[in-house]
Every structure is written in C-alpha cells, then in structure tokens.
Amino acid sequence: MGFDAYWKYARQNELPYLWAEANCYYYRGQMVAKLKGGDVYTAPQIELMADEKGDLLLPKGAKLICVDIPRMVAKNREMLELIEQTTVKKIVAVYEKYRVKLDCFHVAFSGGKDSCVLLDLVKKALPQGSFVVVFGDTGMEFPDTYALVDQVEAQCKAEEIPFYRAASHFTPAESWNLFGPPSRTLRWCCSVHKSTPQVLKLREITGKNDYRGVAFVGVRAHESVRRSHYEYLSDGTKVKGQISHNPILEWTSAEIWLYIYTHEVLFNNAYTKGSARVGCICCPMGGGKASHVEQRSYPVEVDAFHEMIAKSNGRKSMSTEGYIAQGGWNARKNGQFLTGNQERYTEYTKQGNIIIEVKNPYTSWKEWMKTLGELIGDNEDYEVIFQGKKYAFSVIERDSGYRVSFSESLARQNPVFGKTFRQVFRKTTFCVACKTCQAVCKYGCISFDHGLQIDGCHHCLECHTVVAGCYVYDSRKIPRGEGSGMKTINCFSNHAPKEEWL
Ligand code: SF4
Numbered sequence: 001m002g003f004d005a006y007w008k009y010a011r012q013n014e015l016p017y018l019w020a021e022a023n024c025y026y027y028r029g030q031m032v033a034k035l036k037g038g039d040v041y042t043a044p045q046i047e048l049m050a051d052e053k054g055d056l057l058l059p060k061g062a063k064l065i066c067v068d069i070p071r072m073v074a075k076n077r078e079m080l081e082l083i084e085q086t087t088v089k090k091i092v093a094v095y096e097k098y099r100v101k102l103d104c105f106h107v108a109f110s111g112g113k114d115s116c117v118l119l120d121l122v123k124k125a126l127p128q129g130s131f132v133v134v135f136g137d138t139g140m141e142f143p144d145t146y147a148l149v150d151q152v153e154a155q156c157k158a159e160e161i162p163f164y165r166a167a168s169h170f171t172p173a174e175s176w177n178l179f180g181p182p183s184r185t186l187r188w189c190c191s192v193h194k195s196t197p198q199v200l201k202l203r204e205i206t207g208k209n210d211y212r213g214v215a216f217v218g219v220r221a222h223e224s225v226r227r228s229h230y231e232y233l234s235d236g237t238k239v240k241g242q243i244s245h246n247p248i249l250e251w252t253s254a255e256i257w258l259y260i261y262t263h264e265v266l267f268n269n270a271y272t273k274g275s276a277r278v279g280c281i282c283c284p285m286g287g288g289k290a291s292h293v294e295q296r297s298y299p300v301e302v303d304a305f306h307e308m309i310a311k312s313n314g315r316k317s318m319s320t321e322g323y324i325a326q327g328g329w330n331a332r333k334n335g336q337f338l339t340g341n342q343e344r345y346t347e348y349t350k351q352g353n354i355i356i357e358v359k360n361p362y363t364s365w366k367e368w369m370k371t372l373g374e375l376i377g378d379n380e381d382y383e384v385i386f387q388g389k390k391y392a393f394s395v396i397e398r399d400s401g402y403r404v405s406f407s408e409s410l411a412r413q414n415p416v417f418g419k420t421f422r423q424v425f426r427k428t429t430f431c432v433a434c435k436t437c438q439a440v441c442k443y444g445c446i447s448f449d450h451g452l453q454i455d456g457c458h459h460c461l462e463c464h465t466v467v468a469g470c471y472v473y474d475s476r477k478i479p480r481g482e483g484s485g486m487k488t489i490n491c492f493s494n495h496a497p498k499e500e501w502l
Pocket residue numbers: 138140182187189190191193194279280281282283284285
C-alpha cells in the first residue's frame with residue numbers, strides 16, 4: 001500500500017503488522033492510517049492519523065513490530081471458546097431440527113476467510129458423512145482462491161468429507177460475450193455462475209430435482225448494511241427449496257482472524273496481498289481501492305477481463321481507460337452501447353394490439369409457450385389455454401423471424417398473461433441455454449441436453465420469475481427512447497437518454 005514511505009518493517013508476509021478494517025489501519029490498538037480514493041490504475045492515498053496536538057500517532061520512521069500471535073491467542077482464548085461453542089451449538093440445533101425432513105446439508109464454500117472458519121466449525125459440529133462441501137466456482141475467482149481451494153479439497157478428501165466444485169458450463173469469456181459484461185444492475189453472473197451451477201450440482205448429488213436442503217453460509221452482519229439485516233435462518237430467499245443458515249452472522253472480522261490463528265485454519269493468500277474481501281475478479285460491485293489491489297496482485301487475469309470490457313464498449317466518445325476506471329462499464333443498464341448489439345426483439349402497441357417483432361430467434365417459441373399452457377392452431381392464428389382460459393394471438397413468419405400480435409385489452413384484463421406471454425418471446429429470442437430456467441424449475445421439466453426441450457410442464461410459472469423473463473434479454477435489451485410505446489410509467493424503467501439529447 002506504500003506504508004514503507006513512512007515506517008520501517010521487514011518485507012515478509014508471515015506475520016501481520018497492522019490490522020485493516022475497511023480502509024482503516026490499526027497498530028497496537030490505535031487507528032494510525034486511513035486510505036482514501038484510488039481506482040484500478042491509481043493507488044489510494046495514505047492519510048496518517050494525528051492526535052489533537054497534530055502529532056502523528058505513529059511517527060514517521062517508526063519501526064513496526066509484528067503482532068505477537070501466540071500472546072494474542074492466549075489472551076483471547078476464553079472469549080473465543082465461548083463464541084465457538086455457542087456457534088457450534090447453533091449448527092447442531094439446525095442439524096437436529098432438519099435432519100429427518102431434508103435431503104442434504106452442505107457448506108457453501110467460497111474460499112474467503114469466513115467460509116474457511118465456517119467449514120472448520122461445521123466439521124466440529126456435525127458427524128462425518130452428514131454434510132458435503134460445495135465450492136461455487138464462478139471461473140472468475142482470484143488465482144489465490146484456486147490455490148486455497150485445492151488445499152481445502154485435499155484436506156476434505158483426507159478427512160473423507162465429500163467436496164464438490166459447481167461451475168457453469170460457460171467460461172466467463174463465453175458468458176461475458178453472450179450477455180455483455182455484468183454491471184451493478186445487470187448481475188446475471190450471480191445466477192449464471194453462482195446459484196444455478198450450485199442448484200444443478202445439488203440435484204446431481206441428491207438425485208432429486210426438488211431436493212430440500214440446508215446451506216451453511218458464511219455471511220456476517222458486519223460486512224455491509226444489507227447483510228446487517230440478515231437472519232440466522234432464511235427459507236428459500238436465495239434459492240427455492242433451500243434453507244440458509246448463517247452460523248457466524250454476528251462474528252466480527254477480529255474474531256474470524258483470532259479463530260484462524262488459534263486453530264491454524266488455512267486461509268486465502270489474497271488477504272496478505274491487501275485484499276479486504278475475496279470474490280470475483282472485475283466484479284461490477286467492486287471498484288476503488290479493491291480494484292487497485294486486484295490489478296496489482298493479478299495483472300494478467302485482470303487485464304483479460306479489461307480486454308473484454310474494452311471490446312464491449314460501443315460508446316465511442318468514452319476512452320477505454322475512462323470506461324473501465326470511472327465505472328462506465330459497471331453502470332450499464334441495458335445493451336444500448338454494447339459493440340455490435342443488434343435489435344432482435346421489439347415490443348410496441350398498434351391499433352389496440354401488442355406487437356412483438358422477433359429476428360433470428362435462438363430457440364423455438366412453441367417450446368417456451370408450453371410454460372403457459374396448451375397451444376391450439378398451427379398456421380398463423382393460435383390460441384393458448386392459460387389458467388383455464390383461451391387467449392388468441394397470431395404469429396406471422398417473416399424473413400429470419402416473425403411478428404406476433406395479441407390484444408392489448410386481453411393483456412390488460414390479465415396482466416400475468418400479458419407479462420408471461422411477452423416473456424415467452426424474450427426467452428425464445430435470446431435463450432443461450434444458461435440453464436437458469438432449468439435450475440428454477442423444481443419439476444425438472446426444462447432440459448438443454450439436446451437443444452431446448454420442455455416436457456411435462458406444471459405451468460407454475462417459476463421460470464418466468466427470472467428477471468424480465470431472460471437474463472440475456474435483460475442485459476442486451478435496447479431501450480426505445482421515443483415513440484408510441486412510452487405510455488406507462490413502466491416505460492421509464494428502460495428509459496435512457498440518447499447521446500444526441502445531451
Ligand atoms: S462478479 Fe460480482 S456480481 Fe458477478 S457473480 Fe461474481 S460476486 Fe456476483
């Protein structure tokens with residue numbers, strides 16, 4: 001971080017000198033420095049802390065002494081034991097409560113320090129053979145995370161604890177190309193690279209599409225305002241059919257580190273390089289100091305993602321460096337400025353009808369229509385029986401696509417039909433088989449093994465709960481800035497100013 005401009009210390013990574021919490025650095029109980037600013041290309045600035053007289057709390061030229069780990073461990077042993085026992089009891093209680101009712105228990109392992117501690121606690125709490133470990137491999141993890149995962153996997157194997165890796169069939173290069181880079185509001189990657197592969201892996205492990213299980217998760221309330229509202233137990237909020245238990249919810253990072261040093265738990269080397277959190281390379285939720293540390297620690301990997309971002313930038317007025325450093329890329333809300341993005345799906349109203357124009361669809365609309373109900377007709381004029389009622393529509397073939405028309409008033413009378421009917425064609429146009437819809441269907445009706453196949457649909461509409469019907473549509477949609485479509489307040493959810501208006 002550049003602290004060597006102020007203080008003296010040996011260059012080693014075995015023992016810590018300072019503790020870092022967010023951007024604040026503590027030495028022997030006192031906050032002695034703060035980091036300000038920084039981005040992927042610029043190092044953050046160091047601000048040294050002074051007392052009320054203006055004297056630096058840690059004078060320049062001071063020689064730093066390492067933390068005395070054995071003494072720290074000894075001094076806090078009793079306190080840690082208490083926290084540890086309380087947490088182990090919580091894990092046991094959840095196991096006892098659900099073990100006869102559910103199909104499996106798993107530790108959601110991410111490679112971060114919290115999940116390393118969590119795994120160690122679950123090993124202490126539960127009998128061998130009663131749980132498995134699933135590493136959610138996004139393909140975008142830090143190289144140090146993969147190195148740690150290899151070690152943890154070997155350790156689990158030695159202890160006969162099943163260890164699985166759940167990864168998407170897409171590499172990040174493939175998915176970023178298909179969807180466009182993720183952004184703060186277009187976080188398709190969380191589903192495509194995280195939750196979907198984990199659900200599919202657990203189905204494979206349990207042999208059930210509708211498995212019910214408990215995931216032990218290492219989230220902590222101290223990590224963010226959002227997480228401070230988390231409960232110990234939540235049912236199906238993240239993944240349907242899955243109870244999440246957050247046993248270390250109230251642990252502080254100091255307690256996590258104390259546990260790691262006390263029990264000599266393996267941890268991720270990314271922390272010794274200055275990362276405060278371990279996650280995906282080039283996460284759109286990151287930025288600032290974190291992105292600088294990432295770039296410095298893993299330049300080759302980060303540059304590969306930056307190259308993809310640069311290629312996707314169709315906004316010629318913005319330099320690539322600015323687009324990456326100032327966050328233009330991760331503020332993207334639609335596909336308007338994605339390089340080469342063509343409008344293949346358009347919705348508008350005309351003479352009392354909703355018109356959908358589709359070009360070069362990737363999948364068959366008749367297959368996706370099965371999610372709404374039985375289809376009647378086979379030549380331009382069709383009806384679908386949706387929730388016991390017939391709805392008429394037409395599909396007229398055109399060059400490399402078709403034009404769909406259905407009554408606006410029918411859609412108004414039944415907004416659920418109006419929404420899901422549109423979504424059928426969004427899915428049809430954009431589906432690249434990311435498998436999210438397959439993962440949300442607990443009946444196992446959707447398969448992509450031999451192209452899209454939907455069999456035995458229960459019309460539960462769960463696959464229509466995917467954002468906007470399809471993540472690819474959501475990420476690549478091109479907003480209509482004007483015209484007859486702009487009639488309701490919802491139009492503004494996709495509304496974006498055009499460059500020439502500015
Ligand atoms: S890049 Fe960020 S938003 Fe995407 S999966 Fe990783 S952590 Fe989630």
